[in-house]
Amino acid sequence: MPSPDPARRNENARRAVLDATLDLLQEVPYPRITIEGIASRAGVGKQTIYRWWASKAAVLFDAFLLLSARDGSDTPQLPDTGDLQADLTLVLRATVVELNDPRLSDPMRALATELAQDESLAEAYHRQLDAPLREAKRQRLREAQEAGQLADDLDLDVAIDIIWGPILNRWLQRSGPLSDEYVDALLRTALRGMRP
Amino acid sequence: MPSPDPARRNENARRAVLDATLDLLQEVPYPRITIEGIASRAGVGKQTIYRWWASKAAVLFDAFLLLSARDGSDTPQLPDTGDLQADLTLVLRATVVELNDPRLSDPMRALATELAQDESLAEAYHRQLDAPLREAKRQRLREAQEAGQLADDLDLDVAIDIIWGPILNRWLQRSGPLSDEYVDALLRTALRGMRP
Amino acid sequence: MPSPDPARRNENARRAVLDATLDLLQEVPYPRITIEGIASRAGVGKQTIYRWWASKAAVLFDAFLLLSARDGSDTPQLPDTGDLQADLTLVLRATVVELNDPRLSDPMRALATELAQDESLAEAYHRQLDAPLREAKRQRLREAQEAGQLADDLDLDVAIDIIWGPILNRWLQRSGPLSDEYVDALLRTALRGMRP
Amino acid sequence: MPSPDPARRNENARRAVLDATLDLLQEVPYPRITIEGIASRAGVGKQTIYRWWASKAAVLFDAFLLLSARDGSDTPQLPDTGDLQADLTLVLRATVVELNDPRLSDPMRALATELAQDESLAEAYHRQLDAPLREAKRQRLREAQEAGQLADDLDLDVAIDIIWGPILNRWLQRSGPLSDEYVDALLRTALRGMRP
DNA sequence: TGCTAATCGAGACGGTACGTCAGGTCTTTAG
DNA sequence: CTAAAGACCTGACGTACCGTCTCGATTAGCA
Structure with missing residues (x-):
């Protein structure tokens, strides 16, 4: 069970997931946000999220990194x-x-x-x-x-x-x-x- | 759809729920505690919990009230x-x-x-x-x-x-x-x- | 646990249950009729039904007896x-x-x-x-x-x-x-x- | 909300459900057979049944089709x-x-x-x-x-x-x-x- | 510049828990 | 003691997501 190769990672999918997460956070209280919801909003397969992130919290965290890199x-x-x-x-x-x-x-x-x-x-x-x-x-x-x-x-x-x-x-x-x-x-x- | 009559509330069931919650908190990380788990541990029907508490958080809160009243x-x-x-x-x-x-x-x-x-x-x-x-x-x-x-x-x-x-x-x-x-x-x- | 004494049976309650059953049969498909529904429609406690009838089918049966006695x-x-x-x-x-x-x-x-x-x-x-x-x-x-x-x-x-x-x-x-x-x-x- | 794609249907799961239903019919009176019971006996998620069949009766019907195709x-x-x-x-x-x-x-x-x-x-x-x-x-x-x-x-x-x-x-x-x-x-x- | 292996969108799958409904029992209060 | 009321335990409902899996259809890196 080799871990995925970061070199082949699709940057579009990564951004779509993080953007969808940030979008959803504006609309839905965090506890009611789901991986499926993020995937569907991002137009991404669920597996793509599970492949690159360990948990919903990990996605949230990366979304924050993105946000911080953006305005700070x-x-x-x-x-x-x-x-x-x-x-x-x-x-x-x-x-x-x-x-x-x-x-x-x-x-x-x-x-x-x-x-x-x-x-x-x-x-x-x-x-x-x-x-x-x-x-x-x-x-x-x-x-x-x-x-x-x-x-x-x-x-x-x-x-x-x-x-x-x-x-x-x-x-x-x-x-x-x-x-x-x-x-x-x-x-x-x-x-x-x-x-x- | 009248709300339940507090006078008929079964104190045993109430205590069993709160005690079960406190017990489970010693064993399982809170996010993985479920209403079903509390009910089953307390020997109580799920409906009894849903009848008297609005959410898992409300149960947790009452459990804390009990705990505080206990040792403080x-x-x-x-x-x-x-x-x-x-x-x-x-x-x-x-x-x-x-x-x-x-x-x-x-x-x-x-x-x-x-x-x-x-x-x-x-x-x-x-x-x-x-x-x-x-x-x-x-x-x-x-x-x-x-x-x-x-x-x-x-x-x-x-x-x-x-x-x-x-x-x-x-x-x-x-x-x-x-x-x-x-x-x-x-x-x-x-x-x-x-x-x- | 003695079985109930038929002599003390409340005829009003009995009729209310059977009438409610016949009424409901006009409105709801039989499989979706419930004992609770009958009791509430009849203005009768659930226990009154359980005391005098063995099952929903038994109530249905008595309702039919009533119906038959009525028009036949x-x-x-x-x-x-x-x-x-x-x-x-x-x-x-x-x-x-x-x-x-x-x-x-x-x-x-x-x-x-x-x-x-x-x-x-x-x-x-x-x-x-x-x-x-x-x-x-x-x-x-x-x-x-x-x-x-x-x-x-x-x-x-x-x-x-x-x-x-x-x-x-x-x-x-x-x-x-x-x-x-x-x-x-x-x-x-x-x-x-x-x-x- | 598109209905599921029959092409992706898992034939094993389908057969397991119908076989489980036929098995249970030998053991339990039909009205007491439950979807949960069928799912658990079949080793199948409840959702798999709800995805492909509209009701318990529909499962029963397909089980009969299978049975008829079998010995007739x-x-x-x-x-x-x-x-x-x-x-x-x-x-x-x-x-x-x-x-x-x-x-x-x-x-x-x-x-x-x-x-x-x-x-x-x-x-x-x-x-x-x-x-x-x-x-x-x-x-x-x-x-x-x-x-x-x-x-x-x-x-x-x-x-x-x-x-x-x-x-x-x-x-x-x-x-x-x-x-x-x-x-x-x-x-x-x-x-x-x-x-x- | 094709080969091929991994990623991708999609979504079915076995599960767990949800929150609700009803079954049947028990308790309380009133008559 | 019956009856209305309704809380209680139980268990099934049908739904939502979980995390895993399989399926073609793209890609992207190597040969």
Whole structure:
């Protein structure tokens, strides 16, 4: 039972599957999306999906890779005007807009729930999708640290968690609305703990 | 088509369903648990489940209510030795132990993913399960605030999010290990931003 | 588990069940009639049906008894003008009209299929419903025999089967249309074999 | 929603279903046979049955086609020794043996009750199963007619009904035992009416 | 530039679970 | 104790998808 030869893979079919998945995510709640539905929407045989992807979650994941490659640059970067709080306010407010937009929020939720259930998928996610983003955040904080705006002994990964964790948690668990005021209050308190 | 009369509900059947659900959660990953499986394990007809619960998630939710009522007291409370950081360290370390224990972690993950997908269930969760816990946290912080250990203008809900959000997010997204060191580093930075 | 005491039986409930059954037979094909449907239509508890009847077929049977008692006299009789062929033509044409009328044909079909499947019900049918009718037929033939219109050695039960069997069979198996012409042709040939 | 492509039909599955049906008919009263039971006995998915057959009755019908194709020749024929009464006695006694044998009688009863309830099935039955048999009967009678043993003006279809109808009716309605004596008495009277 | 082997769309297949319906039993409340 | 009501366990219904499989009909890489 040899695994399929990637060289012979039909790129059209691959794109059709991922596009169909993204389309369906706009129309149907993720749990009700089926492999058969994706195949039929993509005009593709079911076997073509089973040949190249291990699970519905794997398709979803690749669809996200495609989406990210589409609108994000390859090496994401946070703005750096020198004013950390202002820059983060900008970034987090933009994030909040995205998280409040069903077109982005629904697919993200789908991926998030798959990550929560599937350890190996979570690993792939953190390596391929989250890592570059996290590195950009870390880089921005490092620059602030080097500029003396953050404490020298601050653990930057903890800092990232403190800044982004509350928002992501509030979003995913629906524990409250995500507003600009919330972002401001969060950043005010969070950053206060990080200054020298 | 009248909805069933709660007065005639068989408490034995209700308990059997919830117990079976909790049992199965120890054995089978939540997505592979089925209504049929619960019914058969509970020695109950499928219709009895469909009569009283709207979905598998609703059963899961009630099972959690039962579980919480079982080992948590009715009005949870955080320890108060006067030393906020020490108390929170204790609490968070205990939380981390729970989150690292599959017996608790797996069911919680199941509920968390359902909350992420189902708005009305999330509402019920926050009202019935999360609210009392959150109130306990708020109460503990308020006492610290009144004792002058926290800034007067601190938004306690934001504070709660900053303290617990990073941990829950890291746990659910599997973005990194949950260790005592992480708890300590998190609390150190988080609380520093909240002091007067 | 004593069987119920017939003396305490509620006649209203009994009639309501049988009437509901007859009503439903006008509206729904017999195989899709359910005990629950009868009970609900009759405004009667399911248990009341299960207490007094052994099966849906038993209810059907009693409904027929009621129906027969209603429009047939207690001791049915065939016309006797002295002209056997004319009398039988009259009777069979009337029978054919009934068998072509869905309002009568459908319930009869229902009973017929139950008889074919359930030996004890068939026995009850022949004893309670068919016997008087058959006796009337036998009586009419006997009179013809005594009047010298039929052979002395003719087995009257065979004669009855030859006269009515083809019609009933054609009706139940739908092997052809039931018309007056068919009745006439049938009677002509059948009776020719029975004359002295 | 196109109907399935017969070219892709799996003959093994088809045979397994029909064989399983015939097997079950030997073991379980027809009304208690279920599609699930057939599927499981045949080692076949339920959907495979629902894909190719419209109802349990349709499966039963095809099983009968198979059975008939098995032991009956393609073009059945009645014996012709020149002595019509002797030939028919032979045939009807054989029929009576079959009708008294549960292995044949039970499935026939099942089909007969379905025919009584389902007009389109009855049509298919008469076209595919009954017609050739009836033609053979008609042919045998025609030859007797041409040999001057039957009246020239005899309607052969009525004659067939008079000969076979009483037996089938007595069998299906269980109105009396089917014995050789009954066959003889029946034939004696019936044929007497048909001679020139 | 054909050969040939893998991929492709299609969809039948053996299964599992779905959510519904009804069967027959049991319990509750009222008369 | 009967009866209406209806919850209960059971099991079958007919449907939807699962993941595997087979079927021609393209391809795409090698010979």
